[in-house]
Amino acid sequence: MEDLGETLRLIAQGSQAAFSRLYCEQQPIMLRFATGLMGGHGQAAEDMVDEAFFEVWRKAGQYSGDGHPQGWLRRIVRNKVIDWLRKQPRAGVETPADDALAQLSDESDTPEQALEKLSDANELRRLLSHLTLEHREALWLCYYEELPLSEIAATVECPEGTVKTRLFHARRALRAMMGDQS
Amino acid sequence: MTGPHSLQDIVELLPFYAIGGLEEGDRLRVEQALVGNSDLRDALARVRRERDLLAIGAASLAPPDRPAADDRLARLLGRIDAEAPVAPVAEPVRSTKRRSGITDFFSRLGSPRLHRGFAIAAMALIAIQTGIIGYMARPAAEQKYQTLSGPDEDVAEVAPQILLRPAQATRWDDLANLFEREQLRVVAAPSAGMLGLRLKEGVPPARLDATIDHLRQSHLVSFAEKAQ
Numbered sequence: 149m150e151d152l153g154e155t156l157r158l159i160a161q162g163s164q165a166a167f168s169r170l171y172c173e174q175q176p177i178m179l180r181f182a183t184g185l186m187g188g189h190g191q192a193a194e195d196m197v198d199e200a201f202f203e204v205w206r207k208a209g210q211y212s213g214d215g216h217p218q219g220w221l222r223r224i225v226r227n228k229v230i231d232w233l234r235k236q237p238r239a240g241v242e243t244p245a246d247d248a249l250a251q252l253s254d255e256s257d258t259p260e261q262a263l264e265k266l267s268d269a270n271e272l273r274r275l276l277s278h279l280t281l282e283h284r285e286a287l288w289l290c291y292y293e294e295l296p297l298s299e300i301a302a303t304v305e306c307p308e309g310t311v312k313t314r315l316f317h318a319r320r321a322l323r324a325m326m327g328d329q330s
Numbered sequence: 331m332t333g334p335h336s337l338q339d340i341v342e343l344l345p346f347y348a349i350g351g352l353e354e355g356d357r358l359r360v361e362q363a364l365v366g367n368s369d370l371r372d373a374l375a376r377v378r379r380e381r382d383l384l385a386i387g388a389a390s391l392a393p394p395d396r397p398a399a400d401d402r403l404a405r406l407l408g409r410i411d412a413e414a415p416v417a418p419v420a421e422p423v424r425s426t427k428r429r430s431g432i433t434d435f436f437s438r439l440g441s442p443r444l445h446r447g448f449a450i451a452a453m454a455l456i457a458i459q460t461g462i463i464g465y466m467a468r469p470a471a472e473q474k475y476q477t478l479s480g481p482d483e484d485v486a487e488v489a490p491q492i493l494l495r496p497a498q499a500t501r502w503d504d505l506a507n508l509f510e511r512e513q514l515r516v517v518a519a520p521s522a523g524m525l526g527l528r529l530k531e532g533v534p535p536a537r538l539d540a541t542i543d544h545l546r547q548s549h550l551v552s553f554a555e556k557a558q
Contacts, residue, residue, distance in 0.1 A: 164407060164410065165516055165517050165526070167407075167410070168403060168407070168516070168525070169516060171399070171403045171406065172399070172403070172505075175399050175402075175403075176399065179399075180388075184388065194402065198402055198405075198406055201406060202406060202409060202410070205406075205410055272384065272388060287384070288388070290345050290346060290349060290351065290381075291345065291349070291380065291381040291384045291385065291388075292384060292385055292388040294349040294350075294351065295351060296346070296351035296352070296353075297343075297346045297351050297352060297353075297356075298353065299351075300351075312339075312342035312343065312346075313342060315342065315345055315346075316341065316342045319345070319377075319380065322380070
């Protein structure tokens, strides 16, 4: 089986078979990524990913071969998600982590219990939705997708130092929401 | 010694260290700092705990839904057919760039007289090339005229021999391994999540029926049939 770069080259030449292979192989990965960025919204995430793949069909010829092709795919998905987030009623009004603390943290929770809440999908969805997109993205790409620092920086198109700082603040916000100030 | 500034830097690297996502230099820097600092080791343990719990919760946020994805693929292919009956190809882009390159080249020449001279020479060169290409591409006496609707070896070469629908929740990697074992290649995804397959080059066509039987026995396949 050809690598992703080769698949994109074939798609640029009009191969629907290559496009189908790319979709079967990458759609679940991109869907997880989009869902993480969107803090859930499974149905909308699927639509965004499909829109992204449609754009891949149209723009595969623009992939220069520089950088990891999956990073190129992720950037297309990311841009679709950002467009979607901007169109939402709460667009641009991210709830600060401190405000979210009141809603999410239970006084009786020990830090351990609060952390356990992370293992619950609904709770996680709520927590993620209260982080900024940049924090959510850094957290998701590192902790869940386990991408190397350099690859995350390439995907989000910013320096590695910025990625590190975003993740640091994302973790701090998460802990704040869960009442763990340690 | 690890100063306050570099300590903060190390703390920010811990999540990436925990997933093995650091370059060699940063990894060594973190490991050296961990040796003599129990607070950092505690912080690393907390990072690992956060990561584990997030992974468990996240896995249920977007479970891959293979049948839904197949339907979506079919719809996407329908959109592609509807919006772009002629698939985008890379060649026109390259040829545009090439034309643009030639234009730029001539436009950069200083003298208009020189410009005209080069242009005439280029046109003569193109005329000669066209003649050569035309001569090489002329139809042989015995060559038959081919139409899209008539028998066409090239079309037959990529037409699927097998139509296959993957079973629910089948992973593409597993399917790809199965195709590799059975010496099959994917040539099309016609519709409704059906993949079009062909035996790889060099595999005797007599193997087709046996291959279909193998596919039907596989738990990765919900439907396999000879393509019409």
